[in-house]
Amino acid sequence: xxxxxxxxxxxxxxxxxxxxxxxxxxxxxxxxxxxxxxxxxxxxxxxxxxxxxxxxxxxxxxxxxxxxxxxxxxxxxxxxxxxxxxxxxxxxxxxxxxxxxxxxxxxxxxxxxxxxxxxxxxxxxxxxxxxxxxxxxxxxxxxxxxxxxxxxxxxxxxxxxxxxxxxxxx
Amino acid sequence: xxxxxxxxxxxxxxxxxxxxxxxxxxxxxxxxxxxxxxxxxxxxxxxxxxxxxxxxxxxxxxxxxxxxxxxxxxxxxxxxxxxxxxxxxxxxxxxxxxxxxxxxxxxxxxxxxxxxxxxxxxxxxxxxxxxxxxxxxxxxxxxxxxxxxxxxxxxxxxxxxxxxxxxxx
Numbered sequence: 460x461x462x463x464x465x466x467x468x469x470x471x472x473x474x475x476x477x478x479x480x481x482x483x484x485x486x487x488x489x490x491x492x493x494x495x496x497x498x499x500x501x502x503x504x505x506x507x508x509x510x511x512x513x514x515x516x517x518x519x520x521x522x523x524x525x526x527x528x529x530x531x532x533x534x535x536x537x538x539x540x541x542x543x544x545x546x547x548x549x550x551x552x553x554x555x556x557x558x559x560x561x562x563x564x565x566x567x568x569x570x571x572x573x574x575x576x577x578x579x580x581x582x583x584x585x586x587x588x589x590x591x592x593x594x595x596x597x598x599x600x601x602x603x604x605x606x607x608x609x610x611x612x613x614x615x616x617x618x619x620x621x622x623x624x625x626x627x628x629x
Numbered sequence: 630x631x632x633x634x635x636x637x638x639x640x641x642x643x644x645x646x647x648x649x650x651x652x653x654x655x656x657x658x659x660x661x662x663x664x665x666x667x668x669x670x671x672x673x674x675x676x677x678x679x680x681x682x683x684x685x686x687x688x689x690x691x692x693x694x695x696x697x698x699x700x701x702x703x704x705x706x707x708x709x710x711x712x713x714x715x716x717x718x719x720x721x722x723x724x725x726x727x728x729x730x731x732x733x734x735x736x737x738x739x740x741x742x743x744x745x746x747x748x749x750x751x752x753x754x755x756x757x758x759x760x761x762x763x764x765x766x767x768x769x770x771x772x773x774x775x776x777x778x779x780x781x782x783x784x785x786x787x788x789x790x791x792x793x794x795x796x797x798x
């Protein structure tokens with residue numbers, strides 16, 4: 460007992476060394492410490508997991524969809540589907556290309572070009588709208604293409620046009 | 630050390646059990662955390678490899694269907710004079726001569742010219758709109774870890790056709 464008195468302090472009225480009182484308090488402090496540290500670890504681990512999952516998100520599928528939309532417009536232009544202004548032919552071509560496995564919407568506008576004095580102007584002649592509705596869709600890829608419609612006999616430009624194709628999954 | 634009424638030294642034992650329990654719990658959490666991080670890191674590396682392959686496929690697709698290659702008359706040259714391969718006579722309109730030269734060129738040479746690393750292989754196809762194979766080259770293996778098929782819509786001999794490039798490793 461003399462040895463304890465030297466290292467851990469004095470005895471109380473009941474003869475219990477003061478070290479036990481300190482030990483009991485230290486146990487309580489340890490519990491709060493451990494809870495705080497566990498909370499901290501949980502927050503740290505959750506934030507690491509969250510940011511790691513964010514890192515793995517990729518935009519590449521959207522790029523691929525955009526290429527498909529662009530290619531489809533090029534084909535519509537080069538195979539004269541846009542020139543024909545035939546909505547059925549355009550829809551069939553899109554369904555064979557970008558429309559395979561993707562939802563889509565298409566708009567083509569045909570403009571007349573005129574010059575009056577020193578003023579040149581474009582006047583909307585016709586609009587072709589096809590496909591679905593992209594409202595409330597988040598991941599949409601789109602491509603645009605400007606084109607001209609030439610007169611098959613004279614070779615002159617009948618219309619200036621622009622086309623837009625949007626594609627999305629689902 | 631404090632001796633209790635039974636004559637044993639309890640203070641040291643109580644603290645040791647506390648410490649042991651806390652240590653076991655801490656080690657359990659640490660092992661769980663490290664293994665979770667390890668799995669997450671492996672997933673991220675796998676995703677990174679996939680993204681690299683996807684990006685390479687997209688860029689090679691662009692190169693093949695939108696450019697005529699460097700130099701522009703590469704199809705008339707020997708392999709040593711070719712800097713990059715392109716199959717387009719104009720945008721998305723494939724040149725029969727360039728496609729023929731591409732199909733006839735050695736596999737490893739075309740792989741190098743497309744900038745593909747050693748571990749990546751490719752299979753190239755041109756199909757018509759109904760899916761019939763018109764031309765193909767490369768290695769069509771079923772033994773791979775990652776594989777992606779890139780489809781580009783092209784004009785071939787005045788008709789719509791599909792250029793398909795499969796990259797795998």
